[in-house]
Amino acid sequence: MDDLDRKIELLKTSLAATWSGLAKSSGSADDKCQMRAQAKRCSEELRRCLLIAEAKQTREHARALSDQDGRTLPKPNFRLLSTDAATEAAGPR
Numbered sequence: 001m002d003d004l005d006r007k008i009e010l011l012k013t014s015l016a017a018t019w020s021g022l023a024k025s026s027g028s029a030d031d032k033c034q035m036r037a038q039a040k041r042c043s044e045e046l047r048r049c050l051l052i053a054e055a056k057q058t059r060e061h062a063r064a065l066s067d068q069d070g071r072t073l074p075k076p077n078f079r080l081l082s083t084d085a086a087t088e089a090a091g092p093r
Contacts, residue, residue, distance in 0.1 A: 004053055011046040015039060 001009075018039045025032060 004049060004056070008046065008049050008053065011042055011049060015042040015046060018042060 018035055022032060022035045
């Protein structure tokens with residue numbers, strides 16, 4: 001697990017704890033406002049980290065595809081048949 005994964009897990013835990021605390025809180029309106037602001041900051045940072053992780057995974061996937069030692073995926077061997085050819089291939093009726 002790298003630093004980004006650890007940060008994502010920490011933000012998820014912090015966000016869950018903040019919302020849980022807000023739900024159970026009987027504090028003042030100012031305390032609740034601060035908790036909501038904290039949840040919003042956490043959520044924004046988590047979203048940013050998830051976007052970075054997704055971009056990193058996409059880059060790694062693209063690199064893996066390009067690192068196939070010059071090999072490319074085999075070209076499919078499709079044959080197009082007309083309806084007459086398909087009927088002939090099915091045999092006489």
